[in-house]
Amino acid sequence: xxxxxxxxxxxxxxxxxxxxxxxxxxxxxxxxxxxxxxxxxxxxxxxxxxxxxxxxxxxxxxxxxxxxxxxxxxxxxxxxxxxxxxxxxxxxxxxxxxxxxxxxxxxxxxxxxxxxxxxxxxxxxxxxxxxxxxxxxxxxxxxxxxxxxxxxxxxxxxxxxxxxxxxxxxxxxxxxxxxxxxxxxxxxxxxxxxxxxxxxxxxxxxxxxxxxxxxxxxxxxxxxxxxxxxxxxxxxxxxxxxxxxxxxxxxxxxxxxxxxxxxxxxxxxxxxxxxxxxxxxxxxxxxxxxxxxxxxxxxxxxxxxxxxxx
Numbered sequence: 001x002x003x004x005x006x007x008x009x010x011x012x013x014x015x016x017x018x019x020x021x022x023x024x025x026x027x028x029x030x031x032x033x034x035x036x037x038x039x040x041x042x043x044x045x046x047x048x049x050x051x052x053x054x055x056x057x058x059x060x061x062x063x064x065x066x067x068x069x070x071x072x073x074x075x076x077x078x079x080x081x082x083x084x085x086x087x088x089x090x091x092x093x094x095x096x097x098x099x100x101x102x103x104x105x106x107x108x109x110x111x112x113x114x115x116x117x118x119x120x121x122x123x124x125x126x127x128x129x130x131x132x133x134x135x136x137x138x139x140x141x142x143x144x145x146x147x148x149x150x151x152x153x154x155x156x157x158x159x160x161x162x163x164x165x166x167x168x169x170x171x172x173x174x175x176x177x178x179x180x181x182x183x184x185x186x187x188x189x190x191x192x193x194x195x196x197x198x199x200x201x202x203x204x205x206x207x208x209x210x211x212x213x214x215x216x217x218x219x220x221x222x223x224x225x226x227x228x229x230x231x232x233x234x235x236x237x238x239x240x241x242x243x244x245x246x247x248x249x250x251x252x253x254x255x256x257x258x259x260x261x262x263x264x265x266x267x268x269x270x271x272x273x274x275x276x277x278x279x280x281x282x283x284x285x286x287x288x289x290x291x292x293x294x295x296x297x298x299x300x301x302x303x304x305x306x307x308x309x310x
Contacts, residue, residue: 001024001025001071001072001163001164001167002024002025002027002068002069002070002071002072003019003024003025003026003027003070003071003072003073003074003167004026004027004028004029004064004067004070004072004073004074004092005019005026005027005028005029005073005074005076006029006073006074006075006076006077006085006088006092007029007074007075007076007077007078007081007085008028008030008035008036008039008060009076009077009078009132009258010130010131010132010138010258010261011076011102011126011128011130011258012028012074012076012077013028013044013046013130013132013136013138014046014128014130014138014140015074015076015102015171015173016028016044016058017044017046017056017058018171018172018173019167019168019171020056020058021056021171021172022167022168022170022171022172023170024167024170024171025059026058026059027058027059027060027061027067027070028058028059028060028061029060029061029062029064029067029088029092030060030061030062031062031085032062033062035135036060036061036062038135038136039058039060039135039136040060042055042136043055043056043057043058043136044056044058044136044137044138045136045137045138046138046139046140047133047137047138047139047140048140049140049141049142049143064088064091064092065091067092069091069092069093069094069097070092070093070094070097071094071096071097071098072097072098072099072100072164072167073089073092073093073097073098073099073100074100074101074102075089075099075100075101075102075103075108075112076102076103077103078103078104078262078267078268078269078270079103079104079105079107079108079270079272079273079274080268080270080272080273082101082103082107082108082111082112083111083114086111086112086114086115086116087115089112089115089116090115090116093116093120096160097120098120098121098122098156098160098164099112099116099120099121099122100121100122100123100124100148100164101121101122101123101124102124102125102126102146102148103273104188104192104196104258104270104273104274105189105192105270105272105273105274105277106185106186106189106273106277107273107277108123108273109121109123109151113153117153118151118152118153118154119153119154119155119156120154120155120156121151121153121154121156122148122149122150122151122154122156122161122164122181123148123149123150123151123181123182123185124146124147124148124149124178124181124184125146125147125184125185125187125188126144126145126146126147127142127144127145127146127188127191127248127251127252128140128142128143128144128146128173128252129141129142129143129144129206129251129252129254129255130255131255131256131261132261132265141252141254141255141256142206142251142252142253142254142255143174143251144174144248144251144252145174145175145176146168146173146174146175146176147175147176147177147178147181147184148161148164148165148168148175148176148177148178148181149161149177149178149179149180149181149184150181151181151182152182161177162177165177180236182235183235183236183237183238186230186235186237187237187238187241187244189226189274189277189278190223190226190227190230190237190241190244190245191223191241191244191245191248192274193222193223193225193226193274193275193278193292193295194209194218194219194220194222194223194242194245195209195219195245195248195249195257196257196258196259196260196269196270196271196274196275197222197259197271197274197275197295197296197298197299198215198218198219198222198295199256199257199259199260200257200259200260200262200263200269200299200302201295201298201299201302202215203260203264205253205254205255205256206248206249206252206253206254206255206256206257207249207250207252207253207254207255208253209249210246210249210250218291218295219242219245220242221291222275222278222291222292222295223241223242223245224242225278225282225287225289225290225291225292226241226278226289226292227241228282228287229278229281229282229285229287229289232282232285232287233281233285258270259271259274259299263299263302263303268303269299269303271295271296271299271300271303272296275292275293275295275296275299276292276296278292279292279293279296
């Protein structure tokens with residue numbers, strides 16, 4: 001299977017290394033020519049859960065024309081970049097190809113569908129922990145499943161979905177099909193609204209949240225507000241979301257959340273697609289979400305003074 005991965009962040013690099021190791025032809029698309037050239041020259045270094053470091057050479061391009069058409073395109077950029085990269089999907093995909101988002105937050109599917117249509121789209125989430133240590137150097141910080149499925153309007157067949165799951169499993173990833181992927185996206189959102197902004201503001205690692213009572217109270221309040229919005233929207237998220245947050249924190253205890261990594265690197269975060277979406281959707285249902293609103297404002301205040309390039 002020929003696979004393109006859009007986005008050279010921690011998770012994009014991790015999937016590129018794993019999928020190539022599983023026997024797939026993998027291409028990484030990086031919109032920054034200077035970073036692309038560095039990855040071409042030096043490859044990618046991955047530090048395993050056991051602390052062993054290995055280096056891998058990868059196909060990297062800054063122009064989709066240099067990649068050609070693919071069977072599968074993984075969209076793994078930050079949520080605020082989805083609209084900008086989506087127009088390259090039609091030229092990257094074969095007519096029978098599939099585009100899969102494995103991003104945080106909600107709203108990514110809509111941006112991709114505007115450029116490609118919904119028919120060849122899949123959506124997914126991953127609970128893996130991966131930390132970017134430097135350009136082209138990442139650390140695997142926590143295990144977790146990858147769940148993918150067909151969102152509304154998708155015409156990807158069960159056979160095609162099974163083949164993609166098989167490719168991810170061959171790469172050593174715990175990939176499973178999710179019959180109701182929209183609920184799964186919200187399950188992940190309920191986790192992110194607590195972990196991401198609180199770690200970004202406090203600089204705590206995921207596992208430290210549980211042992212700092214003040215931080216955990218904020219996590220719990222943000223998750224509860226998001227749960228109430230999900231219920232008002234007629235969704236059926238998994239029971240006891242705070243217990244699920246705790247399990248993710250335990251499984252990725254050493255990991256710095258993606259939002260904390262962005263703040264430390266002086267990059268724009270995904271706050272609008274995570275807590276910001278809870279605020280917006282809460283308004284639609286007449287719900288107040290003061291904790292999520294405050295977290296959104298605080299993160300955006302940090303961004304205003306810190307952000308540089310992505």
